[in-house]
Amino acid sequence: MSQSLLDDQTEAAPARTAAPEPAAGQERRDRTRRTLRFLLRRPGLLLSVAVVVLVVLASFRPGLFASQDPLKGVPSQNFRPPSGSHWFGTDELGRDLFSRVVHGAQLSLKATLIAVLVAFVVGGLLGLLAGFVGRWVDDVLMRFVDVLLAIPALFLSLALVTALGYGTVKVAVAVGIASVASFARVARAEVLRVRQALYVEASRSCGVRWYSVLRRHVLPNAAGPVIVLATLDFGASVLAVSALSFLGYGAPPPAPEWGTLISDGRNYLANAWWLTALPGLVIAATVLAANRIARALDGEWSRQR
Amino acid sequence: MGRYVLKRLAQAVGVLWAAYTVSFLVLDFLPGDPVTAMAGAGMDSGQVDPAQVEALRHEYGFDKPVLAQYADYLGRAVRGDFGDAVSTGRPVTATLGDALPQTLQLTVTALLLAVVLGGGLAVVATYTARRWLRQLLLSLPPLGVSVPTFWVGLLLVDAFSFRLHWFPAFGNDGPRGLVLPALTLAVPTGALVAQVLAKSLLTALDQAYVETARAKGAGRWRIHLRHALRNASLPALTVVGLLVGQLVAGSVVVETVFSRDGLGRVTAAAVTSQDIPVVQGVVVFGALIFVAANLLVDLVYPLLDPRIVVASGRRASTV
Numbered sequence: 001m002s003q004s005l006l007d008d009q010t011e012a013a014p015a016r017t018a019a020p021e022p023a024a025g026q027e028r029r030d031r032t033r034r035t036l037r038f039l040l041r042r043p044g045l046l047l048s049v050a051v052v053v054l055v056v057l058a059s060f061r062p063g064l065f066a067s068q069d070p071l072k073g074v075p076s077q078n079f080r081p082p083s084g085s086h087w088f089g090t091d092e093l094g095r096d097l098f099s100r101v102v103h104g105a106q107l108s109l110k111a112t113l114i115a116v117l118v119a120f121v122v123g124g125l126l127g128l129l130a131g132f133v134g135r136w137v138d139d140v141l142m143r144f145v146d147v148l149l150a151i152p153a154l155f156l157s158l159a160l161v162t163a164l165g166y167g168t169v170k171v172a173v174a175v176g177i178a179s180v181a182s183f184a185r186v187a188r189a190e191v192l193r194v195r196q197a198l199y200v201e202a203s204r205s206c207g208v209r210w211y212s213v214l215r216r217h218v219l220p221n222a223a224g225p226v227i228v229l230a231t232l233d234f235g236a237s238v239l240a241v242s243a244l245s246f247l248g249y250g251a252p253p254p255a256p257e258w259g260t261l262i263s264d265g266r267n268y269l270a271n272a273w274w275l276t277a278l279p280g281l282v283i284a285a286t287v288l289a290a291n292r293i294a295r296a297l298d299g300e301w302s303r304q305r
Numbered sequence: 306m307g308r309y310v311l312k313r314l315a316q317a318v319g320v321l322w323a324a325y326t327v328s329f330l331v332l333d334f335l336p337g338d339p340v341t342a343m344a345g346a347g348m349d350s351g352q353v354d355p356a357q358v359e360a361l362r363h364e365y366g367f368d369k370p371v372l373a374q375y376a377d378y379l380g381r382a383v384r385g386d387f388g389d390a391v392s393t394g395r396p397v398t399a400t401l402g403d404a405l406p407q408t409l410q411l412t413v414t415a416l417l418l419a420v421v422l423g424g425g426l427a428v429v430a431t432y433t434a435r436r437w438l439r440q441l442l443l444s445l446p447p448l449g450v451s452v453p454t455f456w457v458g459l460l461l462v463d464a465f466s467f468r469l470h471w472f473p474a475f476g477n478d479g480p481r482g483l484v485l486p487a488l489t490l491a492v493p494t495g496a497l498v499a500q501v502l503a504k505s506l507l508t509a510l511d512q513a514y515v516e517t518a519r520a521k522g523a524g525r526w527r528i529h530l531r532h533a534l535r536n537a538s539l540p541a542l543t544v545v546g547l548l549v550g551q552l553v554a555g556s557v558v559v560e561t562v563f564s565r566d567g568l569g570r571v572t573a574a575a576v577t578s579q580d581i582p583v584v585q586g587v588v589v590f591g592a593l594i595f596v597a598a599n600l601l602v603d604l605v606y607p608l609l610d611p612r613i614v615v616a617s618g619r620r621a622s623t624v
Contacts, residue, residue, distance in 0.1 A: 147323040147592075152554035155591040158576045159331050162584045239453055243558050246455045247573055259453075266459055266562075270467050277463070280456030288451040295447075 045296050048289035055286050058102045059109040066099030070256050079272050089274040091264070101279050104256035108241060108283075111172035111250075111257075115237040118176025120230050123183020128222075130184065131191030132214060142188065148181040157240065161249045168251045175240040179233055186229050190222035197221075231294035235287040242283050258283050313603070317596040324592035325382055328585045329375060387589070388582035390575070397586040400571060407567035411559070412552045414483055415490035419552075420545065422491065423498030427541075430499075431506040432529050443503060449496025454555060458489035458562035475564040486563045490555050494548050501544045505537035512536070538609060546602030550595035 039046050058065050072095065080090040088097035130141040148156065160174035194200060200217050208216075244250060245259030253260070258279055265275025381388070387397035423446075430442035465485060466474035473482045509515065510533050518528045556569035564570075568587070575583035606613045 143323070147320060147327055150320050150550070150592045150595045151324055151327065151588055152550040152591040152595065154551070154554035154557060155572070155588050156331075158557065158572060159328055159584050159588050162576050162579055162581065163332050235451060239451075242453050243455060246453070247558065247561060247576075249576070259455075262453075262456060262459065269459060269463055273463055276456065276459045280453060280459070283456065284448075284452045287453075288448065291447060291451055 042296070045292055048292040051285055051289035052293060055105055055109065055289075059105040062099070062103045062106060066096070066102040068096040068099040070095065070100040070103040071254055079268070081272075082274050082278070088278045089272070091272075091275055092268060097261075097275065097278065100256040100261060101258070101282050104258050104261060104279070107168050107251055107255060108238065108245075108258040111168045111175070111241045111245075112234060112237045114169060114172035115176035115179070115241060116230050116233050118173055119179040119183050119233055119237075120226065122177070123180040124187045124226055126180065126184040127187025127189075127226075128191055128214075128218075131188040131195065131222075132218065138188070141184070145181045145184045148178075153178040153240065154243070157244060161244065166249050166252070168245075168255075168257065171241055171244045171250050175237055175244065178240070179236065183226065183229060183233075187222065187226050190225050191218055194218050194221045228294065228298050231290065231297055235290040235294065238283060238287050238290065310600075310604075313600050317600060320596050321589060321592055322379075325379065325585075325589050326375075328588040329378065332581045332585055333374070382589070387586040390583045391580045392574070392578045392583075397582045400583060401568060401586050401590060404566065404568045404571045407565065408553065408556045408560070408569060410483060411486055411490065411556055411565070411567060412549075414487035415494065415552055415555075416545070416549065418487055418491035419495035419498055419548075423495035424502055424541065426495075426499045427502035427506055428529065428534065430503055431510065431533075432525070446496040446499040446503070449492050449499070452492065454489060454493060455558050455562050457492050458485070458559060461485045461489060462563070482563075482565075486559050486565060489562070490552060490559045493555070494545075494552055497544055497548060498541055502537060502541040505540045506533055509533040509537040535609060539606065542602055542605065542609070546599045547595075549598035550591055553594050554591060 039049070054065075062070075074090075075093060077086075077090055078092050080086050082089045086096050086098065088101060091097055091100070126141055126145065130138040130145075156178040157171075157174040160177055161171060164170040164174065195218060197217075200213060203213055203217060241250075242257075242259035242262075245257040246263045248260075248263065250257045250260055261279040262276050262283075265272065265279065268275055378388075385398055389396055390400050393400065426442055426445065430439050433439050433442075462474045462485060465471045472485050474485075476482055506529075510529075512533075515528055515532055518532050523532070553568070556567060557572050558569070559565075560567045560569035561573055568590075571583065572587045574580070575587070
């Protein structure tokens with residue numbers, strides 16, 4: 001008995017050292033299985049991922065979802081309520097609302113991504129600079145950030161729109177700048193946390209240059225929470241961008257931006273409810289899904305592991 | 306206490322000055338030339354008469370060096386003079402002052418609704434023993450922060466004005482006209498209040514003092530409201546202080562949806578006509594509201610929690 005046990009062990013030991021490939025594959029498979037189980041236990045989260053994937057697909061390949069032209073209408077077919085041939089109904093010019101929403105995803109999502117990117121890059125750099133350099137740079141930058149936080153985001157965006165002018169990209173930049181402050185704060189806090197870590201001190205005392213410390217240690221370890229904030233900011237940016245385009249500062253008329261669709265539909269609210277209700281539902285679903293994913297990334301996933 | 310308030314007031318003035326500077330930088334130095342924009346409001350810049358531009362440039366002092374301009378404008382702003390609205394020629398302070406009462410009505414009502422509805426939701430959701438009710442109630446706040454405000458407003462108009470004819474859809478007339486706009490504006494704020502309060506209530510209910518109160522035979526409601534809620538309300542109060550500014554800014558969207566006159570409509574119109582003095586006044590006003598709300602919240606803290614001594618200045622770093 002004991003003899004056979006010993007044999008098993010001696011046989012197993014070389015096997016483990018000789019074949020690292022299957023072990024790595026096993027680990028990867030385990031991770032995939034764990035991710036799947038994590039998702040399957042949360043049907044809401046799974047649905048959210050599906051919604052976001054659909055919206056992203058729609059913005060890159062609108063033809064996959066909508067075969068009708070978003071800009072050309074059939075005047076005789078105007079104000080048709082939702083039906084099998086027009087899922088979201090038609091508008092005052094007989095244009096298919098569903099394909100307008102699908103094609104609008106491109107503009108709205110582009111604006112959102114630019115907004116998040118601007119906030120991430122500018123805010124991240126400000127926070128990085130403040131946290132890494134410290135001293136008076138930190139003081140000056142953070143007081144500036146405090147002031148940005150004191151101005152309500154929508155007012156700040158509107159001031160930027162006044163200065164920059166109208167258009168999808170300008171609206172996106174205005175929205176992005178308005179959320180720079182929160183990114184700067186989180187990035188600074190993370191950089192301060194990492195900078196005081198032992199391994200950073202160790203590499204410094206070994207004579208590693210500051211830029212190498214920044215690249216090798218500070219950036220990779222401080223990025224996590226800032227990326228989570230970016231996913232959280234995504235939903236908020238969709239809302240802010242659509243609010244600004246609802247107010248009429250987005251792309252000029254024929255373009256089917258989500259907010260613009262709703263503000264156009266507002267004129268026919270009394271006789272064509274679908275023109276406001278359905279595009280709004282799409283915005284709400286997108287934001288809800290993005291926020292759900294952000295929440296999962298923020299808490300549940302890291303707690304599970 | 307007196308010294309603390311003075312110190313906070315000084316900080317508030319600092320923030321206002323900085324907000325003014327930021328708005329000055331944004332509006333006067335970004336690519337769009339303010340004078341060309343003013344002279345040609347709405348037109349292509351090609352149609353603007355160069356002589357007119359020169360005259361305007363001189364009138365507004367844009368032909369002086371930047372720092373001199375800034376000092377000039379700041380000096381006037383300190384005395385409460387934000388210049389004249391380009392589109393109407395009336396002083397900015399008068400323009401904003403006339404629009405303010407309507408918007409204050411709207412935002413104060415919305416704030417009350419948000420606190421009462423959001424707070425009530427959090428209290429009921431954490432009190433109830435029925436699992437389905439709790440889950441239903443707790444799923445509402447994430448929904449509330451995810452829906453576009455203007456869409457909520459339009460749905461309410463569709464349902465309560467056009468179908469049921471309960472409330473007017475547009476305009477400023479009377480308290481009945483205030484219901485739908487205030488409700489619309491209250492949705493995102495109320496949802497955030499509910500989220501924060503529910504979370505801190507759940508934390509508070511786990512504390513030892515709740516156990517003690519229960520051991521002494523206090524009823525569930527009494528524990529919930531007197532013990533847990535009082536302690537849990539501090540984070541919610543902080544959130545309310547931070548959200549007041551967003552509420553005022555939200556009036557831009559809500560007043561547009563309901564065609565109400567007020568600060569929000571004035572702002573939207575000013576942005577459309579690139580009326581820079583008005584926009585600048587609005588930005589500084591937004592910062593003023595934010596600073597005032599936070600100061601107020603900090604002064605209320607000690608009433609809720611006597612352990613917080615304001616005069617120590619420990620909380621002074623919140624601005």
